[in-house]
Amino acid sequence: MTPASTQDLLNHAWFGLIGLMLLLYVVTDGFDLGVGILTLLRSREADRDLMIQSIGHVWDANETWLVALGGALFGAFPQAYAMILSDLYVPVMVLIASFIMRGAAIEFRHAAHTSKTAWDRVFGLGSLLAAVSQGIVLGKLLTGFVPGLANTGFVAITAVGVVSGYCLLGATWLVKKTTGSMESSSRRQAIIAVFTTVIAALIVSFGTLKQSPVGITRWQEHGVFHLLIALAVLAALAFVYVLYSVHMRGEHGPFFGATLLFMFSFAGLAISLFPYIVPGQLTVAEAASDSATLTFMLFGIGIVFPIMVGYNLYQYHLFRGKVVAIKH
Template structure:
């Protein structure tokens, strides 16, 4: 096969990995957000309701991360090696946070140690979300060290934690009733504004500080596409605020998902045609053509199963979680 075929396959896999990342961030993002928000509630009855909203889906949500890691290793081994060399610590923190969450969901039912494990659940969620924010910031800055990069990474971490809190709070609005629902509406407003503020700060930093980002954005057609995505994201944010104010149950979460999807499309446009900005291109990082074809056949068989299973889960466990009659009072 010629170079054009290899290029097409590499770009296809870049898109597929981006799609897997979106699936992971949206599905695992809201249950990480619920874990973070659980740190702000003291009553065990409230924690029971919050965990119950994700109890049947959280483990399947994390399978997208496993598939994402395997796809990155197989399709882009050069990028995998470069990224893991610099991201070893935040990746280990991410894994540690996910382990803490998984263990706490099982052990929180202990009569004597339940409250302790509830705290572990919240801390593990916060660690995992913060680590993902650090990873995102490091990738966007092209793994370049320095004080400005450090500030950028810190804002990225805050933005991811706030964004996951937005997803988590709007999911609680969708799934709970009573005092917890009303509390979640207030938290959604706060986390929404923090998320957008972080996004605006990172966008400005990319334009004014990052030479690679500025060069990419000034390429023909790119800036206009990013403007369109920005306007769509602003509309999604306005819809979140309006639906929260009007008392909608499903609207805030749907608009939050749309906000995240639009943000990741903008990120993909900003990175392309690089995998690591300024250091490694998509085609350079890709495996050989036969490997990409073989993996494409495998993912073509796996994707429908995973997506179908996720959709079936959410369909079966749809509806509000009431919990104890006095939860949150």
């Protein structure tokens, strides 16, 4: 194997690993952000207590995937890291501020001696701001940071799509973790959210084809369009499965279906963008570190990655089952 092919292999491996870490973050932190957003729709403090209790043991660990993602991007693709962070300074700062709001709100609401409403609203608003910020980051990345009215509209749609998708994950998580009226209302919210998420995804897909610098070129490459069609069919089946499992009163099925919907959609997005890491501006090969750095990092992630996955799986197993309201 030539040194050039070794470099290419490492570049592609790290593109895939970063994509996997991003997917794990979106799914895990996505549902607790969704739960936070849905607290804004609840007027009863007891309902909000139950919702926050359902994510109380896992929400902070979910965000470690974003930290790992940032570190991996900085080490593996430093030019992309510099370009993305400089062009997305404002939404990234808002994202960090929203995480601070969420963390502070959860801690202070536990110490509140009277009404927790104010801190609950801070938690919900922080969750909403985090989702909107991530949607803006996605939209701007897909358009290659090119300004313009059409691209601004595209970014707005991606923000709505991310918020809707997180609400879908949050609602299906509550179906899985709660009982009674909370579970029933979460089922209704899941049905609404899955429709709005799919509609937003279709608009974003069409917009990527028209607005992204690499959309039409990549889709016309040999074999790519057929693979995207296969993923679209799988995503459609996941959409149907969410509706079916909600209708059949399934507890785990809705969240599983929503996760599959995200997985297939994310895979299609990654395939559409490759080999660009910043569409139209920076390819994976242009942004990558040298092979020695990528190899060293590969050994490091080989140790850390199983630990992170194992810890996540252990906490979900340990805190499995329905949550029960704590009586004060």
